[in-house]
Amino acid sequence: MVQVRVAEKEKAYPEGVSFFEVLKDLDKGLLKKTVAVRVNGVLRDLRARLDSTDTTIEPVDIESKEGIEICRHSAAHVMAEAVRSLYDNVKVAIGPAIEDGFYYDFDTERPFTPEDLEKIEARMKEIVKADHPIIGKSVGKAEALEFFKAKGEIYKEEIIAGLEGDEVSVYSQADFTDLCRGPHLPSTGWIKAFKLTGTAGAYWRGSEKNKMLQRVYGTAFASRKALEDYLARIEEARKRDHRKLGRELDLFTTSEDIGAGLVLWHPNGSTVRRVIEDFWKGEHVKGDYSIVYTPHIAQVGLWKTSGHWDFYRENLFSPMDVEGQEYIVKPMNCPFHIQIYKTHLRSYRDLPVRYAELGTVYRYERSGVLHGLLRVRGFTQDDAHIFMTPDQLEEEIKGVLNFTLYILKSFGFNEFDIYLSTRPEKYVGALENWAKAESALKAALESTGLEYSVDPGEGVFYGPKIDIKIKDVIGRSWQCSTIQVDFNLPERFDVTYRDESGHEARPIMIHRALMGSLERFFGCLVEHYAGAFPFWLSPVQVTVLTVTQRNDEYARSVYKRLREEGLRAELDIRNEKLGYKIREAQLKKIPYQLVIGDSEEADGKVAPRQRGGESLAPESLDGFIERAKRENRP
RNA sequence: GCCGGCGUAGCUCAGGGGUAGAGCAACUGAUUCGUAAUCAGUAGGUCGGGGGUUCGAUUCCCCCCGCCGGCUCCA
Incomplete structure (x- = not known):
């Protein structure tokens, strides 16, 4: 019998009982959100069995960093199983969990297309639904080598050859067996939410000298909700993409005619x-x-002296000939x-x-x-x-x-x-x-x-x-x-x-x-800032908007004063409705919109509206300028 | 550089072997309007570039350029 402790509870079990059974017996509720256990500091499968030294069991929560990693790792195995079942002559390489997801590298007859991605994901769903048990075992190195060799898994052979010790662990689900340290989920059905996110070429062992393999990226989470939250975060990041905002806010562009990687700073971007x-x-x-x-070009000798010519030559632009002397554009x-x-x-x-x-x-x-x-x-x-x-x-x-x-x-x-x-x-x-x-x-x-x-x-x-x-x-x-x-x-x-x-x-x-x-x-x-720069950095800080053309003259004087005070102001006296102008100013993320209508004109005031949508009480122009100047610093 | 995807109006995108379409933006006119889109009309494209196949290419093929997702790299 082995005396087992889980959190506050303690009980004796015969040797050979699985951790799954122990938890099921001791704390069913806890089992529900557990994907593996840590025993004496070592992560183990729920399917693994008690042996005499096992005493204290720490459940690994599905929401924990390690728990999610285990889900992702198992999802990577499911993906490998799917790919092997869908395509002939596929060799599998490595498939780890990474930040935000997982990937698996395959050596395939042809690269994967986006359609392949859909097919693979569909097959993965079938495998998850079928709930194949994932069973790990330890085998002799020689036996493992023979096994993977027979399957033509040359990458696994290479990995095993580089491993220390006499035993390696392998995991099997249905007819798919992979070399793997584990731990894994007890069965494929435990994968609650996953999605394949892309394909890419990737060199075997990360070296350009090696063969390029096909990598499929995916992600998995503890729940559908968590996956959706993640996808929403990606979407949020996409909205903030500086390339998108750079175009929308007219900050900068690059031009095919100029050349890749060379930036044109437009007036708005240049102001910032x-x-x-x-x-x-x-x-x-x-x-x-x-x-x-200092100059933009110089004789190449300078870079020979500095050592950059030798260390970074492949990243320097080619020399140009100037009256028999070689010059380069400066890299430093x-x-x-x-x-x-x-x-x-x-x-x-x-x-x-x-x-x-x-x-x-x-x-x-x-x-x-x-x-x-x-x-x-x-x-x-x-x-x-x-x-x-x-x-x-x-x-x-x-x-x-x-x-x-x-x-x-x-x-x-x-x-x-x-x-x-x-x-x-x-x-x-x-x-x-x-x-x-x-x-x-x-x-x-x-x-x-x-x-x-x-x-x-x-x-x-x-x-x-x-x-x-x-x-x-x-x-x-x-x-x-x-x-x-x-x-x-x-x-x-x-x-x-x-x-x-x-x-x-x-x-x-x-x-x-x-x-x-x-x-x-x-x-x-x-x-x-998602394009909404703080006041002191905003390309346009204030825009003056008129309600009708009756207010044009007063608006002009407000605008002129703002410019004189050194504020970056714009004047919008187009024959458009106020709502239209506000919408446009808002989309341009201008911090302050000064609304000028008959009542402001009559009182000699301005009505500020903030980028966030909040309207401020009308105030004197002096008052607004004071406010603006206060904000016009880091 | 390597693997894959993409490139159609200023922007977002549809289309597809018989020389192109929408919405928004632009322009013109009407409207004078109070806090995120007034209405009507007009104009706008060597379909990234070059070559090939074809009676005919934006569509199919090849090369190049650029962009996107990765790999590798980043003084």
Whole structure:
């Protein structure tokens, strides 16, 4: 007999009884929302049986992260079963649960079409309805190898060959057997809600060198309601898509005639960008940065010296010939800033030197990776390079980190995911410098009191870095800020300063971008605010609307005054009904609509209406201007 | 770059071997109107580009460009 505890309850059962039976006996209600159990810290199937060491059983709730993962994983198996039953000569590869869903990779005779997706989903529904038991067992490695070999499952063979230990576990449902660690649902009927979401090509083991397999994506949830909520969230994200809003609000476009990944900023988008840039410049001047400008092209030798020519050649635009010299469009700003630094002999007393630039760079991104404003070929970095003595490193990083957070918060981002990336396998620079820099970054992070995680080996070849991802209102993360320590470039460009004893010494550099690229950051802002920018960023802040043409003259004077006060105003005196004009202003997401009718004109007032639909009491123009000015800042 | 899908009026989309259609937007006229769409009329397209098949291609085939979903990549 085994003494079993589940939550508060305790009872003895004979060995060999399944966890399912134990729960059924002890707490039927609990069983209903349980998909697996954790026993002594290990996840097990409900079908698994008690053995002598099992004492405490923790049920895994279907709504829990692990519970949903188990559902998704089982759904992936159901999909594999469906695909194998529908198509000949299919080999299955891997099929894990992922964030928001699951996928399974198949090696097929031909790629899947959208029609295939429907067929597969329909077959999956049949399999769920048939409620096949999902049974796991442990088998010898040799036996498993033989089994999958006989079935022609070469990918499974490869996986098994790479596994440690003598035993592997396999799961079977109906006539489909898969290599799998588990756990799984007790039977296919336990899958409550799923949907296939797409197909894609995906390389075996993620390497371009390997064969491209067919991946089918899907998702599964604990209930139909949860699935519907998820689909509604996707729909919400779709509504916020910066590419859609960019067109609707006339913010930006790209043009086939110009080229992929090159952005045209329309007047509305340009206004937002200008406000961002003005704010950025002002804050940098306050923060003791020097703002600089540098050319868009330069001799390729600069990039050979920097090392980018060797490391990133496939992402540089081809050189152009200028009187026998090779020039390229710049992929980075750093060498220019270094050249400026080097025009003078620097003393330790001059450091740190901070150069900031809204520098437009061009990188040849492979066509398949381009995406709206988020991944483009020409973009403007809010770049800066700081030259300092090694002693100044920690203090400087703290300063940069706090500055970054301040700027991001000014744009309405208050939640961050912060990562410290440490030395990668391929690196340059002395180990002791790496250690020093990593500990300086760490100390700076700790001084903020914010949580962060370490990405081991994810640093750049020339130094460790801090990356900050901002979270938008619907919880998505966007990589924007990066703070990178660099030992490489000062060396390569022979950057120096005179230390306290008058000797030549090597400064350390920091590269940092707060918004990353203006394009990406702008795209992120659009989605964060769903196009309804805060007042200080809105392309048009106020629109003056007349009720009838009798009010045109007064409306003009209101409009003129608003412009004189530096507010971005528009005047709509078209011969249309008020409702029509309001609707249009609303769709343009203009923060304030000033309604001007006979009564406002008679009283010398304006009647503000807010973007949200709320009408404010008529007030004097001065009063409104005061309100607007109060809101016209971060 | 790779896999799949898509490209028709400014936008959203329908159509389909015999040279195209709707709604909204635009323009013109009437209406002078109070917080999300007044009515009527007009105009608008080398059907992404190039080549091929065909008596005839926007439709079928090939190549290219661009966009979308992924993979890979992202200093």
